[in-house]
Amino acid sequence: MPHTVCHAPSAMLIDGWADDVLIIIDDDGMIESVETGAPAPPGSVRLAGPAIPGMANLHSHAFQRAMAGLGERAGAGTTDSFWSWREAMYLFLERLGPDEIGAIAALLYLEMLKAGYTAVGEFHYLHHQQDGTPYDDPAEIAWRLVDAAQHTGIALTLLPVLYSFGGFGGAPAESGQRRFVNDSDAYLRLMQALDRARDSGVRLGIAPHSLRAVGLSGLTQALAFVDDSTPVHIHVAEQRREVEECLAWSGLRPVDWLLEHLPVDRRWCLVHATHVTAGEVARMAASGAVAGLCPTTEANLGDGMFPLGAHLKRRGVFGIGSDSHVSTSPVEELRWLEYVQRLRRRRRCVVSTRDVPHTGEALWRSGLAGGARALGQGVAGLQPGAPADVVVLDADHPSLVARRHGQLLDSFILSGNGNPVRDVFVRGRHVINRGQHAMEDRITREYVEVMRAMAG
């Protein structure tokens, strides 16, 4: 089959909405051409509703999906701060081996696809066995993530994490961090072991965990190992305590430190960047780095509010991540990214622009542009040269009925609790059909069995 021809009644293209859209997909699953105002030719795949590009999820720790909702208890065994929540997370992951993580990741990626994510960046730091001993294959767990992505069909950018220390200035790692720790040599061996993942269509990046966990020499060595188109992700300035510790250690705030010491540019994703000054925002925006915002996790963990208005005013770029997976839907991330800004600033339609006045559409377009950049996906959106990552909406859903074009996205993102995602294609592969995945029953059953076994 040389190519597939899809026909959509309407579609959100790079420069606006169009009706009667033909999308020609080559046999690699890439968009070859897009035509508008064209009837459906015989033999074409008729998409059952308006088509929009799939969303990129730039920040995931897959295993955390299994503990979503479990760290919400005050009092004894309190989880009422980020740091006590982190202790609970360290305890939880002692129960997880490769099989468990594979089953959890498969369910997670299935949920993401059903919600409209077509690509995910896996910020993967869980490398070793429960007692801290490396597996025979240092990429043992990473392969489970690759398998889960392949089975479900989501596009994966794997970001193996370099984690060397337990705190600023090279403090030794704590016992709870023993499954994460690699020195630079071990990290390079891990990256080498993973190189063949590219054969399965996986994109590779690097992820120095944070300035708490990696020093300048580790960062420099990791950067020297990769070419200058490789994504670089790092957690930064998520918590005030982290900012204070960084100031005490270096005299600089975390984002300032990064921009001062490293060649931060468009291939970088600064995850969270919650606590930033106006000066840091201006320099971060100018660098071309993506602000990796994780609205539901940042809210759940009580991190604080990113100054999105200032970032956008400086033409800063952002993408979204589901991070701890308390939510696995781009709708909730984008809706509350916007809403929190509305609450802060007491005005509406914060992310809309003159070019894209519909707030929901502006949120989707911006989140995809930044997310795709962060995941190393050169071209995104429904245009030639991009992967055919397509989400088809159910225009008859009560949330969307009688909406058109930009209104559809407003109602999709900013109203309703049901899920009007009908079909999802990733690189041309039809992975969600009428809201269901072909392997859904099996993936769900395996997840349920793993969860019961861990609890029992």
Add this chain to the structure above:
Amino acid sequence: MPHTVCHAPSAMLIDGWADDVLIIIDDDGMIESVETGAPAPPGSVRLAGPAIPGMANLHSHAFQRAMAGLGERAGAGTTDSFWSWREAMYLFLERLGPDEIGAIAALLYLEMLKAGYTAVGEFHYLHHQQDGTPYDDPAEIAWRLVDAAQHTGIALTLLPVLYSFGGFGGAPAESGQRRFVNDSDAYLRLMQALDRARDSGVRLGIAPHSLRAVGLSGLTQALAFVDDSTPVHIHVAEQRREVEECLAWSGLRPVDWLLEHLPVDRRWCLVHATHVTAGEVARMAASGAVAGLCPTTEANLGDGMFPLGAHLKRRGVFGIGSDSHVSTSPVEELRWLEYVQRLRRRRRCVVSTRDVPHTGEALWRSGLAGGARALGQGVAGLQPGAPADVVVLDADHPSLVARRHGQLLDSFILSGNGNPVRDVFVRGRHVINRGQHAMEDRITREYVEVMRAMAG
């Protein structure tokens, strides 16, 4: 049938969770008794999962469901403030007659039931024809709301609105408000016409719209008309401009004005109360009035953030409302009520208490206690004397699997995007069965037809 016996594998009772719970329901649909640690007797109704009490939705404007997501556009025809959004809403309702409103309300109540609401307070201000002329029956539209509640099975507290003026100090109503306006005499006729709604199990309250729309004499007359167990709801201090106008008019802020001039007590619900000083919070909490919080609407409209922590510290009571219906799920209201406080205060588990350490459970219990009080429902929860309003969760849902008791509520409220509500009973009537309502297809079809006709 003298009574029904339900058996739940576990249930959230007034004083905590219990396993193997028998709930005996009398032929009026009220809970007669509750037993724990009891096996299921022959002939009992076996609930398929953990049982929790249904949630009360204390603030609804049903017709606004149809415009959810439509007022999200900046630029020309901007809706980037509360006030411009309100203009868009006035325009929208010109298209609505009684049939349209009935169809919209039925879909809305269906969505609420499926999401776990079992009771709703309808703050009903759309009284007259499109040109402002009263209908022959002044309660014409109110009856459509009553019908929608009866057909779907949700418990209704009808709060007909007294709306006399267009602004503070008796400013004349604007053209866009012509369908709302009644003087006190017309309002009393409306209340009299609705009295027989009680025969259908509807609870009645009164709703002076706001200090913008009603003066002291109107408030006093309305209060004189009802007995002292009748709920009294009023919009107050939602927007800063309203606070400024109230100060200019009276020298007092809106909540201060209310507490100063009227006998505000437990039967009052102060809807929004967003912009309040520490002194107003202290007096409001001490009055026993319910703070009627509408987290998703207040975020969508950019209202601002209610000081929930201070209110709870003063033992203030709150309930939740879906208001404009950009969301129709108690999960999103409660989740983001908590999350916005976490973001403000940079700590977790804000609403949990020593007695109820699980945050999700604390949110559900608090929201129900305040909501039931605001809706004039004396006793609530799974206990004798309360209506048998029961939500049964699907414990095998990937969001809930391997969770127990308080953890179930944490995971239900604070994680996931799917809907694990399996069954819903209202006054003993089984209205949602395996996630579906018996009239779902018809109600959805009628809503879709109404929406298409209005757009076309």
